[in-house]
Amino acid sequence: MESLGQKLKEARETHHYSLEQVSRDTHISKQYLRALEEEDFSSIPGETYVIGFLRNYAEYLALNPEEMVTLYKNMKIQEQPLPMTELLEKHPQRPRSLGLLLVLVAIVILGAGGYLVYRLVASGRTPAVAAAGTEAAAASPLPQKEAYLLQEEVLTRWFSLEDIIQVPVNGNQYPLQLTAIGETLTVQIPGASLELAVGQERLLDFNNDARFDIRLRLNDLDASGEIKRANLGFYKMTRGAVAAAEVEAAGQPEPAGAEAAGAEEESGQAESGQAAEEAVESAAVPAPSPATPVSGLAILQSSAPEPFRITVNFRDYCLFRFFLDGEREERFFHKGENFSLDVKNEIDLWLSNAGALKMMIAGRDVDLGKPGEVAAKNIGWIREESSGQYSLRVSTLD
DSSP states (O other), X not given: OOOHHHHHHHHHHHXXXXXXXXXXXXXXXHHHXXXXXXXXXXXXXXXXXXXXXXXXXXXXXXXXXXHHHHHHHHHHHHTSOOOHHHHHOOOOOOOHHHHHHHHHHHHHHHHHHHHHHHHHHXXXXXXXXXXXXXXXXXXXXXXXXXXXXXXXXXXXXXXXTTOEEEEEETXXXXXXXXXXXXXXXXXXXXXXXXXXXXXXXXEEOSSOSSSOOXXXXXXXXXXXXXXXXXXXXXXXXXXXXXXHHHHHHTTOOOEESTTHHHHHHHHHHHHTOHHHHHHHHHHHSOOOOTTSOOTTEEEEEESSOOOEEEEEEESSOXXXXXXXXXXXXXXXXXXXXXXXXXXXXXXXXXXXXXXXXXXEETTEEEOOOOTTOOEEEEEEEEEOTTTOOEEEXXXXXX
């Protein structure tokens, strides 16, 4: 029977992927990928991490993640030692008369205990032992769910309801927990509870130093299955010289954290100086590269909307989701794959790695973003009020 590690390694080699490439695409450390293939699970810190890495690796290799997790759990069960000493040990035979005497004594004790309980219940009193047991159960702490440690600079992955993500900031770790998943996502961070809709971003200041630490984006929600989950994007803020109040003054998403009110107050002070605003705009909002289309890029013009074709060539690993004619589809694409769509009027796209693909729209090459950039775009016909003509445009979704 083929082992778990062999399945992973053979699937990777079939796609001609190196461990370095897989590590770069999935943000899983190379040493952990090798540990999965070699079935050296002891070198991975914790069962939760093993299952999480295994799911992501299986999805990347186009394997069934649930089958891989089940195979792993079966392996762990088989590794449990059998109680051979108990099976082989010969227990001394007790005389039948002694066994019968023990049975009679047990019956008498049970009968007396049952009669005592009956009298206590009839008199309206509760046995002290039961009360003590209830109190002890109430005092015992609930088992804590193992947290995911955010070590990557950029991370996009699914998390389940009640999952905890530990965010390291300046030597300390701050928890972020998913507390409710429905039409929106609710997360709890120290000092605040946040609600996000799909596509919404929040800037988070965990250590209350008036500087943002993480940009959090809700990419998608899945509340229909037994396990509710959310696809989150974490982006560590590297512009350490830009204060939270300055970023907000430049028009960035509102801050979240225990000191959000203080950040807003500082924002008012930052707006008072024109020079401060210009400095923030240059530091916090870099201009797009010439190869990246800005919102509203016109592809072609026509007197009336007409069908158009989108052709995509994937140059790297990418999660590609599109909304077309009221239906949503999503799948992972690998390097070298191609994909085409015929669109009547408009289409919404979501890309986990905008620089991983080359897109042609109505015969024209269009770049949608940079490598590693999460992008949400609308491609559709828009009527120009001034001329009455229709323009096929690429716009950024809010």
